Amino acid sequence: MILLVRILSGFAVAWLLAMVVSAPAPLLAQAAAVHTQLAARGLPADLTVAVESLAARAGAQGLPWEPLADKAIEGWAKxxxxxxxxxxxxxxxxxMGEGRSAVRGAGVAEPDAALIRAAAEALGSGLAQPEIGAVVRAAPRLALAAPALTVAAALRAQGFSSEQAVAVVAESMRGGRTMTQLLDIPQAARAMQLQGMPPGEIGRRILRAPPHGTIMPGVPGMPPGGMLPGGMPPGGMPPPLPRQPIQPPIMLNPMP
Known part of the structure; x- marks a missing residue:
């Protein structure tokens, strides 16, 4: 493994040297930023150089480099x-390149870094490019597209099929749900899964919930707002923790 990384790093060094000679100032600044970020997290020199070269190639194609550095740092931490x-x-x-193509195909000529990253994560969860396009097209405004893809990826990780995940997210947006309500869907789906519901039934209950109310009434025995008098949910369990930002799991095994 170490030998393989060193071989890859040798090619990376040669490529980086060639890039330094011809690269414009923004790419040189990017390379310095990648190096600084990876070195600060303690990644070894060989690995840092290999990731730098991949980030440089991504930057040369107009793709964001930050997600690549984040993946490397997360993997090293694990x-x-x-x-x-x-x-x-x-x-x-x-x-990221495939995700950008899918988003552009949905009518977004210049997707930002967040949308490209969300599309790449969605691809990693099992969504196909046409399904990514369907989610993006369903977003009533562009700011919802990246969170919507993140939610779809989270639902895939919870056992929903791609078709089910896309349908729940797209129809929720068409039904007028806010970004906060959209981001609450995986938590609500998880609560219903703990009740023993299959994904298909969960999706139907989520879509039947009032567009401007809580999704939690779809859980058997859960009153509007998800709480009993006194702030306790059914069964006497403590209230759920505040919603945390959704982070799709890192996929460290390359696709065959």
């Missing part, structure tokens, strides 16, 4: 072998 980190970063860089 003690993933360096060769697998490099492979995962390379795969994610490819997914």
């Amino acid at each position: 003690h993933v072998p360096a060769a697998r980190i490099v492979a995962a970063v390379r795969v994610f860089a490819g997914r």
Whole structure:
């Protein structure tokens, strides 16, 4: 593994040297930023150089480099072998390109970094490019597109099929749900899963909920607002913790 990373790093060094000679100032600044961020997190030199080269290639294609650095840092923090980190970063860089194509195909000529990243994560969860396009087109405003893709990816991770995840997210947006309500869907779906509901029934209950109310009334025995008098949900359990930002799991095994 170490030998493989060193071989890859050798090619990366040569590529970076060639880039330094011809790269415009923004790309040089990007390379410095990547190096600083990775070195600050303690990544070894060989791995840092390999990730830098992948980030530089992504930047040259107009893709964001930050998600690649984040993937490398997360993998290193989880003690993933360096060769697998490099492979995962390379795969994610490819997914960002595919995700950008899918978003552009949905009518967004210049997607920002957040939308490209969300599209790449959605691809990693199992959504196909046409399904990503369907979610983006369903967003009533562009600011909802990235969160919507993140929610769809989270539902896929919870066992929903791609078709079910896209339908729930797209129809929720068409029904007028706010961004906060949209981001609450995975938590509500998880609560229903704990009640033993299958994904299809969960999706139907979510879509039947009032567009400007809570989704939680779809859970058996859960009154409007999800709480009994006194702030306790059914069964006497403590209230749920505040919603946390959804972070799709890192995928460190490259797709075959």
